[in-house]
Amino acid sequence: MITEELFRTDSYLKECDARVVGINDRGGIILDRTVFYPTGGGQPGDTGVLVRENRDEIRIATTIKGDGDENVIHVAVEGSAMPAPGETVTARLDWDRRYAHMRMHTCLHLLCAAVPFGVTGGKIGADKSSLDFDIGDGNLDKPAIEAEINRLVAADRPVGARWVDESELDANPDLVRTMSVQPPRGSGSVRLLEISDVDLQPCGGTHLARTGEVGRVEVGKIENKGKRNRRVNVTLAAM
Ligand SMILES: [Zn+2]
Known part of the structure; x- marks a missing residue:
């Protein structure tokens, strides 16, 4: 069933x-x-x-x-x-908890867009969330990341999901190239989450309708998780 x-x-x-x-x-x-x-x-x-x-x-x-x-x-x-x-x-x-997850999940897609490195993991919580990045020999500028996320929040971009067939992805290789995460193959169709003009990636999660609902974002500690890996923690201001 x-x-x-x-x-x-x-x-x-x-x-x-x-x-x-x-x-x-x-x-x-x-x-x-x-x-x-x-x-x-x-x-x-x-x-x-x-x-x-x-x-x-x-x-x-x-x-x-x-x-x-x-x-x-x-x-x-x-x-x-x-x-x-x-x-x-x-x-x-429990709507308050779920809504916190929605704000955090959309926030993490903005973090993904604000950091020019590949994501290797992530964790969403109602109070604190994080993404792990493989930064190679690059580095991360915490104030710049925080400023960029809050700029994208203030821009109040629309957020939406759509299903696409794998055949449509095959016909539009540019679509796949612009995604921060490669779509999974084999199930016939893929759910894409698009933050208009900001981010496009396969995602099954629950999201806000607009980035403005994320509210003020603070980037917390950037943790060292090995030579190339960094964990970026984020918290949200109370609504
Ligand atoms: Zn997602």
Whole structure:
């Protein structure tokens, strides 16, 4: 059973009605549709509640991807009462946490655009996030990176996702050349996240609609992670 991923087309949905289609053998709850993002691409899985018809709440500790057909698994806190297959629930996000992830994820794409080196890793958190870069024998100028990110925030560029066929990528090699990360191949289509005039890359995460919503960004410590690798930490000002 493939769960319909409503967050892929509208990352601002805070809740949805859904039907329980199954409980897997590890106690994960499978719904027919959901607003919960499963851990992936450096972005943590969503937390929240499933509200039953009798108003009881099942607290969701995290959301993950499974194997095969289980693309979204809602993991309840231990000891929770389980819903029955066929039951209707309201799936409601811990929105403040998710929105913080959206601000951070879009912020990291701006960081990616502000640093002219390849990304080797990344981590998104509600309070602090980071990207790792292979800088070769180059170096990083922290105040310049911070100024460039905040310039891109102030420019309030639109952010949007679109699906493209691999055949379209093959027909437009320039499109691939402009991407900061090479698109994965083999699934037929690729989800591209575009920050207009700023950044284009394959990404499955949940993003803001405009860069202005990121707000003021501070670049924290730049950590040495080996001869060529640097970790750039970012935090966001309170909204
Ligand atoms: Zn991304």
